[in-house]
Amino acid sequence: MADWINTILQGILTGGLYALLAAGLSLAFGVMRVINIAHGDFAVLAGFIAIALNQWLGLTPVESLLVAMPLMAALGYVLQRFVLNRALGNDVMRPLMITFGFSIIIQNLLLQGFSADSRSLYAGSFSTASFQFGGQIAAGYLPLTMMLSAVVILAGLQQIFSRTMLGRAFRAASDDPEIVRLMGVDNRHVYGIAMGLALAMVAVAGVFLVMQTTVAPTDGPVHLLYAFESVIIGGLGSLWGTLLGGVILGVAQALGDKFDPGIGTLVGHLTFLFVLAVKPNGLFPKTKDR
């Protein structure tokens, strides 16, 4: 019994990482309707920035995270404002192809700068310490922190969306970018801020990722898949849905693994397909079709 509880607990915590990776993806899609193929690569880029800060300037992992976040946010604003905005329009393929290009550029710049080695950020005993709940049940500090960060970030974002002027602009620009301009809101600027926020969130995910495991410059696309499935399960544009989507995926995989490690990933994908079949827009869709 304790084994089962532990399995589910670890699945939920794995879902925290998926949700953290997926939050920025969900935001970018929700506001700009941009499917960011390079999202996983941005996470890896943030992780490598943190590793560089840690090794060259001697910053602690927490300090590196605090520096990496605004850097990534600025990068997100610039890329959206000066590159992606130029490709907006009715054709979703154009921004998608551009992010595909970002993916290739980031991977190769990282290969040039850091070589092909797998690297990680040494977080001392933090990455292996855990709360013991007796018996076979334990929750690692690092996965717990990731889960809590995901909850805090998504809650904060939800507050921004529902209570602030900026959130209103996000929602308005998402629903109808043409009308919002008539109302005196510069949707290009709003999009820039949204992408900046998205990359600040992916920076958190990326730094946790290099603390939890080793990452090579070409590993980004691997991490995109589960993030993408989390967004789809939760419903496009829904932030809490994304968290729930990540948790559902993590638990489904863990339970599948418990029966047979060969089918865990498959059970995750089947769950995703099942949700798609039953609720094609995901569990809590927020975006309006346009």
Next chain:
Amino acid sequence: MSSQTTSPSRRRVLQAGGAAAAASVLAAPAVRASSANTIKIGYVAPASGPLALFSESDPFVLAQAKKLFANGIKVGGTTYAVEIIYKDTQSDSNRASDVASELILNDNVDMLVGASTPATTVPLADQAELNGVPCVTNDTPWQPWFFSRKGDPTKGFQWTYHYFWGLEDIIAVYTSMWSQIATNKLVGALWPNDPDGNAWSDAQHGFPPALAQKGYGLDDLGRFPLPADNFTSFITDFKNKGAEIVTGVIPPPDFANFWNQSGQQGYKPKIVTVAKATEFPEAIAGFGGRAAGLSVDTWWHPTFPFHSSLTGQSCAEIAQAYHAFSGKTWTMPLGYRYSLIEMIKDVFSRAASTDPNDVVAAIRATNLNSVVGTINFNKGPVPNVSKTPLAGGQWKQGAGGVELVVIENSLEPSIPVGGKLAPIA
């Protein structure tokens, strides 16, 4: 009208001229190859993509070759200049095949060399065999190189040769290493669903029969897909059954997940010997102190008692030269990449001419004491293959951080050991 049919039209003249030009272009390579007195070598390796860490020493090796071959190589009484054409496979087997045929058909290379993983060596050797070009490869266990190319142990291949160790060696090294300390002899296995994992877990030629024969118990939950984020099911099972030894063949990110989660879940095996994940210093740096104690197959090491056939340098001196050149710590592929330029020198020095038949005859007759041991294709387990030594190592806390120490040498007793296997603290 008649003038039009008898006098050559403008189009005819152009066609004829084009054909003549094409003919002269086609004839050019043969003329160039025989008159320029240059030996051309195609060097194929994964310089970018996921396998790029295997090729980090290539700039050093190519610089060495340039220096050592500056005065050319004497082949059958004539001195030839040496030109090495380096091609990147981008870690992709289709691309490896493409660059190999480019080297053969466009560059007219006299010999192909290449290294690292079946994704490089198998397509390279296949192209060479198909086009009749001498080819030497290493850094792929010999079984996938030989059998996945439908090699017949009674006949072998005509043009392609390979040197490395095999699965039987890794089984021997691992079990010999584990026997150094007292355990309950229960082995937890991390064998994923990929070509390596399937070969290692094979019920006839893999670990299971060898482990059973040597009295080890096996806890194998089955093949699993990569990448894997959550190893709870393995850790729980290993912990419940009390497996004191963990082995497997998984990439660095998956092993990092396993090893960190083992820490969180309080699973403490005495021995962890996982291939692939722990062969490179950068990949284990993230474990900090928890890297010490991990053990791994060691196929090249500065303490190996071999010397360069080109300069007489010891393995330690080559590792130092590499450090001075690149600022990086040595890695295992360094020795094997260096041995490729030893092979080039040795083969062409003995060849009667640069004719492919003479070159391949020289490869067949190789008996070279290289930095990776003796290369001799007549003593292999199957034709065209030479086995080079494999040892076992453990990452131990040294003065400058964790370093790899050789702890097992049963297959090649001339390799000095630097310590014994210590249980993970």
